[in-house]
Amino acid sequence: MTDPSNAAIADLFDELGDLYELDGAVVHRVLAYRNAAKSVREAPRSVAAMTREGKVTELPGIGRTLEEKIEALLDTGTIPAVEKLRARIPAGLVEMTRLPGLGPKRARKLYDELGIDSLESLRAAAEAGKLRDVRGFGQKFEESVLAAFAAGAGDAPRPRVLLSKALDIGEGIVAALRAHPASDRVELAGSARRLTDSVKDLDIIATASDPPALLAAFAGLEVIESASSPGENAARGATHNGVAIDLRVVEPDQFGNLLQHFTGSARHNMALREASVRKGLHVSEYGILDDADGKTRRCEREEEVYALLGLPWIPPELREDRGELALRDGDVPALVEQGDLKGDLHMHTVLSDGRGTAEDMALRAREMGLEYIAITDHSASHGFGDHVSADELRAQIVAIRELDERLEGIRVLIGTETNIGTTGRPDYDDDLLAELDWVVGSIHTSFSMDVGSMTDRMVAAIEHPLIDVIGHPTGRKIEKRAPYAIDMDRVIEAAARTGTMIEINSAPDRRDLNDVNARAASQAGVPIVINSDAHGPETMVHTRWGVATARRAWLTKGDIANTLPWEEFAPLRKRAR
DNA sequence: GCCGTTTTCGGCCCGACTGTTTTCAGTCG
Numbered sequence: 037m038t039d040p041s042n043a044a045i046a047d048l049f050d051e052l053g054d055l056y057e058l059d060g061a062v063v064h065r066v067l068a069y070r071n072a073a074k075s076v077r078e079a080p081r082s083v084a085a086m087t088r089e090g091k092v093t094e095l096p097g098i099g100r101t102l103e104e105k106i107e108a109l110l111d112t113g114t115i116p117a118v119e120k121l122r123a124r125i126p127a128g129l130v131e132m133t134r135l136p137g138l139g140p141k142r143a144r145k146l147y148d149e150l151g152i153d154s155l156e157s158l159r160a161a162a163e164a165g166k167l168r169d170v171r172g173f174g175q176k177f178e179e180s181v182l183a184a185f186a187a188g189a190g191d192a193p194r195p196r197v198l199l200s201k202a203l204d205i206g207e208g209i210v211a212a213l214r215a216h217p218a219s220d221r222v223e224l225a226g227s228a229r230r231l232t233d234s235v236k237d238l239d240i241i242a243t244a245s246d247p248p249a250l251l252a253a254f255a256g257l258e259v260i261e262s263a264s265s266p267g268e269n270a271a272r273g274a275t276h277n278g279v280a281i282d283l284r285v286v287e288p289d290q291f292g293n294l295l296q297h298f299t300g301s302a303r304h305n306m307a308l309r310e311a312s313v314r315k316g317l318h319v320s321e322y323g324i325l326d327d328a329d330g331k332t333r334r335c336e337r338e339e340e341v342y343a344l345l346g347l348p349w350i351p352p353e354l355r356e357d358r359g360e361l362a363l364r365d366g367d368v369p370a371l372v373e374q375g376d377l378k379g380d381l382h383m384h385t386v387l388s389d390g391r392g393t394a395e396d397m398a399l400r401a402r403e404m405g406l407e408y409i410a411i412t413d414h415s416a417s418h419g420f421g422d423h424v425s426a427d428e429l430r431a432q433i434v435a436i437r438e439l440d441e442r443l444e445g446i447r448v449l450i451g452t453e454t455n456i457g458t459t460g461r462p463d464y465d466d467d468l469l470a471e472l473d474w475v476v477g478s479i480h481t482s483f484s485m486d487v488g489s490m491t492d493r494m495v496a497a498i499e500h501p502l503i504d505v506i507g508h509p510t511g512r513k514i515e516k517r518a519p520y521a522i523d524m525d526r527v528i529e530a531a532a533r534t535g536t537m538i539e540i541n542s543a544p545d546r547r548d549l550n551d552v553n554a555r556a557a558s559q560a561g562v563p564i565v566i567n568s569d570a571h572g573p574e575t576m577v578h579t580r581w582g583v584a585t586a587r588r589a590w591l592t593k594g595d596i597a598n599t600l601p602w603e604e605f606a607p608l609r610k611r612a613r
Numbered sequence: 614g615c616c617g618t619t620t621t622c623g624g625c626c627c628g629a630c631t632g633t634t635t636t637c638a639g640t641c642g
Contacts, residue, residue, distance in 0.1 A: 068614035
C-alpha cells in the first residue's frame with residue numbers, strides 16, 4: 037500500500053471538520069480540523085513519513101489526537117472517526133451548506149425535523165412549501181432556497197479565476213478609478229494583491245473627495261455588466277465575463293486599516309488578531325482598539341497598522357499565516373523582483389510549437405533588459421506533431437551559434453526541453469545533449485503512474501548528468517489539472533544532492549513549482565530558476581507570474597539562480613561542475 | 614482539538630447582515 041499523499045490526508049481532515057460541524061461539535065474543534073488540514077496540505081514534507089518518524093506533531097495544528105488519526109490511516113487505510121461519522125451524517129448535508137444562508141446548524145435542523153438529506157430533497161421540500169413550518173425558518177427562507185436553485189445553486193461552483201486574468205481586469209479598473217477626478221487613493225486588495233494562483237473575486241479600496249460620484253463612475257465602467265449598492269459607501273459589480281468586484285470607499289484616516297483587512301488572508305488576519313489580543317489590542321477594519329486607554333487608533337497607511345502591533349510591514353505575498361508574524365524589523369526578506377532576472381532559460385520557437393523565431397525571441401529579450409536566453413524547443417518524442425529530430429536539433433545548434441555571433445547585447449544559448457521517458461531517460465543521445473549549453477528535462481506523458489514509479493522516474497532524470505534543470509516539476513494546471521502523484525521530499529533531496537536546478541515555470545496556469553514546494557526546495561539548498569516557457573515573444577513577460585510565486589515562497593534575489601550574470605550562472609550548471 | 618513570555622486548563626478574531634424573533638443565533642467574509 038502506498039502512503040496517502042498530504043492532499044489526501046488534508047481532504048480527510050477537512051471532511052472531518054465538516055462532519056463534526058454538522059454533528060454539532062464546538063466551533064473551535066471544527067476550526068482545529070480545518071487548521072490541521074491547511075497545515076498538512078502545505079507541509080513541505082510527506083506527512084505520512086513525518087508520522088512514521090514521530091515528528092508530525094512538529095507541524096502547527098497537529099497534536100497527539102490528530103497524530104493518532106494519521107497513524108490509524110497508515111496502519112489500516114482508514115480513520116475510524118471518519119467511518120463512524122459518514123455512517124451517521126449523510127454526505128448530502130455538506131452539499132446543502134453550499135446554499136447561501138444555509139449553514140451547518142440549520143442544515144442539521146432540516147435533516148432532524150424533515151429528514152432532508154440532499155440538495156434534491158431540499159428543493160422538493162421548498163417546492164412543496166414545507167420549509168416555512170420549521171421553527172426558525174420562514175417564507176423568506178423558502179423563497180431564497182427556490183431562488184438559489186433557479187439561479188443554478190447546486191451546480192458545480194463557479195471556478196476561480198486565474199490571477200493573470202483577474203489582475204488584467206482589476207488593474208484596469210484601478211487605473212480607470214484613479215483617473216477619475218473624484219478619487220484620491222485607489223488600491224487593489226484581497227487575494228489578487230497577495231498574488232495567489234487564482235482568485236474568487238476582486239476587492240478594491242478607495243478614498244474619494246466625492247464618494248457617490250466614484251461609486252457611480254465604477255458602475256458606469258465599460259467592463260462592468262451590472263452593479264448594485266449594498267451600502268452607502270460600497271458597490272458590488274460583475275464584469276461581462278463574470279468576475280465579481282467589491283469596491284469600498286472609506287475615510288482617508290482609515291484607509292490603512294481597510295486595506296490591511298481586505299488584503300487578508302483570513303488566516304493571516306485571524307492569527308494577527310489573536311496575537312494582538314494578548315497585547316491588549318483589538319484589530320478590526322476600522323482601527324485598533326487599545327485596552328489600556330479604551331481608544332481606537334485609525335491608520336492612514338498600512339505600515340502604521342503593523343507598527344502599532346509591534347510588527348514590521350509584511351509584504352502581501354507573505355500574509356498566509358506561514359510564519360510571517362514571527363518576523364521582526366530587519367528580517368523581512370527582500371523578495372525577488374522581475375527586474376532582478378538576467379536570463380530566461382526555457383522558451384520555444386517555430387521549430388517546435390512556438391510562434392516566433394529564435395531571433396524574434398532574442399530581440400524581445402534584449403528589449404526586456406535580459407542578458408541571456410536559452411532556446412529550448414521540444415524534443416524528439418513530444419508527440420504533438422511538432423517534435424524536433426536529432427538532426428534538426430544539430431542544425432539548430434549551428435543556427436543559434438550564428439545568431440549569437442550576429443546579435444549584439446544579448447547572449448543566445450542553445451538548449452532543449454527534453455522529454456523524460458517513463459524510465460527517467462531523456463529522449464536524445466547523451467553525445468547530442470553534451471553539445472548543448474543547457475538542458476531542461478520535463479515530463480509530458482504518462483501522468484498517471486503511481487507515486488513510487490513517478491518519483492523513481494523523476495529522480496532518475498535528476499541524476500542524469502546532462503539534465504541541468506527540471507521543468508514544470510509537478511505538471512499541474514491551475515484550476516484544471518491536479519499535479520501528478522510525486523514524492524516531493526525525494527525530488528528535492530535528489531536535486532540538492534546532485535546540484536540539479538528546479539524551475540518555477542511562469543506560464544500563468546502553471547506556476548510550477550508552487551509557492552510551498554519552491555520554498556521547501558530553496559530551503560533544502562536547491563538553486564531555483566524562474567523561466568517564462570514562452571511560446572512567442574509576447575509571452576516572455578510571463579516571468580511576472582513565476583516571480584509572483586517565488587515571492588509567495590519568500591524567495592530573494594539571492595535564491596534565484598538566473599538573477600546572476602551568465603559568467604556566474606554558467607559554472608552552476610551540472611555539466612560545468 | 615490545539616496550545617502556552619496569562620503553560621497542562623481555559624482560553625481560542627471581528628463586525629455586518631439576515632430573518633425570525635421579542636433579544637438573538639446563525640451565517641458570511
